[in-house]
Amino acid sequence: MVLNRNLTVVRLFIAIDIPDELKRTLGSLRVEIPGLRWVPTSQIHLTLAFLGDVENAGVDQLAGELSRIHSPAFKLRFAGTGCFPDRRRPRVVWIGLEPEPRLRVLADKVRAAILACGIPLETRPFSPHITLARFKAAPSCDCDDFLDPRFLLRLPPFSVREFTLFQSRLDSHGAVHTPIKHFQLQ
Numbered sequence: 640m641v642l643n644r645n646l647t648v649v650r651l652f653i654a655i656d657i658p659d660e661l662k663r664t665l666g667s668l669r670v671e672i673p674g675l676r677w678v679p680t681s682q683i684h685l686t687l688a689f690l691g692d693v694e695n696a697g698v699d700q701l702a703g704e705l706s707r708i709h710s711p712a713f714k715l716r717f718a719g720t721g722c723f724p725d726r727r728r729p730r731v732v733w734i735g736l737e738p739e740p741r742l743r744v745l746a747d748k749v750r751a752a753i754l755a756c757g758i759p760l761e762t763r764p765f766s767p768h769i770t771l772a773r774f775k776a777a778p779s780c781d782c783d784d785f786l787d788p789r790f791l792l793r794l795p796p797f798s799v800r801e802f803t804l805f806q807s808r809l810d811s812h813g814a815v816h817t818p819i820k821h822f823q824l825q
Contacts, residue, residue, distance in 0.1 A: 648692040650807045653705070653749050654684040655715075655799050656818075657769065664793060665734070665771060675732065677772045682816050685715075685736070685769050687749045687802060690758055697756055702804060702820050704752035712824040713741040716796040721768075733768040734794075742767055745802065745824075800824055 657665070666680035693701070718737040722729035736742070746765045753760055804819045 647695055649695055649698060650809070651690040651693050651698070651701075651819075652805050652807055652816075653687045653690070653753075653802060654805055655687065655802050657683050657685065658797050661795070661797050665769070668771070672772075674775050675772045676775055676813070678770055679813070682814070683769060683771070684805075684816070685767065687746050687765070688753055689761055690753060693758055697758065698804075698819070701753065701756045701758065704755050705749065705802075705804060705820070705822050708745070708748045708752060708822060710745045710748060710824050711741060712798060712800045713739055714796045714798050715739055715742065717794045730774050731770055732772040732774075733770050736767045736769075739767075742799070745799075749802070 662680050662683045665683055666677075669677050716737040716739075717734055719735040721733055721735060723731040723733065743765070746767075750760055750765070801821050801823050803821050806817045806819050808815045808817070
């Protein structure tokens with residue numbers, strides 16, 4: 640495990656990393672929209688659970704609980720784009736995924752492992768998506784050109800064979816994600 644043991648708390652999340660080739664393809668979808676900050680291509684991922692600040696002492700217990708998860712590998716396919724909270728007031732631009740029961744089961748198992756460690760969870764339900772960009776302020780233009788479904792035509796499905804516990808450090812350029820431990824799926 641690669642973890643800065645000098646910190647008393649670490650900011651954590653659990654995610655499915657996206658293959659590098661697909662990250663580059665997603666990065667090529669970028670269009671210039673004033674006020675939009677794109678997620679660095681290298682950090683594009685599918686979040687299973689965001690934990691926020693966790694006591695450093697609990698990280699090993701969490702890793703142990705996550706290592707007990709047994710789940711089959713599966714494929715994910717892209718389906719649609721959108722904004723949170725909605726298109727009229729976009730703050731986050733995302734790309735969605737077709738429903739995949741094995742993804743939902745994996746996310747539920749991850750949540751159970753987190754709760755078993757006594758770590759509080761976000762109250763928002765799991766909503767499978769990949770964040771591509773965030774608006775710094777309310778946009779002065781419409782992002783419907785980016786949200787056009789034709790952008791999805793170039794995106795192949797991808798295999799999910801593992802999930803990862805990440806540390807997220809905030810700096811002046813945004814978040815820096817560092818993998819702590821990978822967990823293989825069968």
